[in-house]
Amino acid sequence: MAKKYTPEQAEKWGWEELVASIGAPAGYIFISIGLALVLLLKPIGWVYLIIGIVSTLVMYFVMDPKLRAVSDEYERRQAEFLKHVESISKWEGKDE
Template sequence: MAKKYTAEQAEMWGWEELLACIFAPVSYIFVSLGLALIILLIPMGWVYLAIGLIATVLMYLVIDPKLRAISDEYEKRQAEFLKHVESVSKWEEIK
């Protein structure tokens, strides 16, 4: 799961997105149920909360490398754009 992706690879959907789509609702449901049952003093809530937290960690581990690759590419594009805008604005000032 600690794979390095290029921006093009990260844009393509694969098994990582499928797992993230499964883990996301599972984590929300189990964390919500777990907290509700803990508030009601039902011990099974701790089990549900643990399952929800494990699903959350798994979702993060699966999808984070792709999100980081996309974010890095976006930051590069943004830096290039800002350099371009700065050069254009300097040209306007010189003129």
């Protein structure tokens, strides 16, 4: 799961997005139901709470490498753009 992605690979949809699209709602639902049942002192609430936490962790570890690759590429492009804007605003790079 700890795979390195290039920005181009991270943009393509695959099994990771399927896991995330199933895991995210499942995690929220199980955590919500589990917490409610724990507050009502029902022992099954702990099971639901643990399932929700595990679902959330799986989703995080599956999607995080792809999100980091996209984020790193965005930061690189943003730095290039800011450098370009700064050079234009200082009138650099133009032949006088």
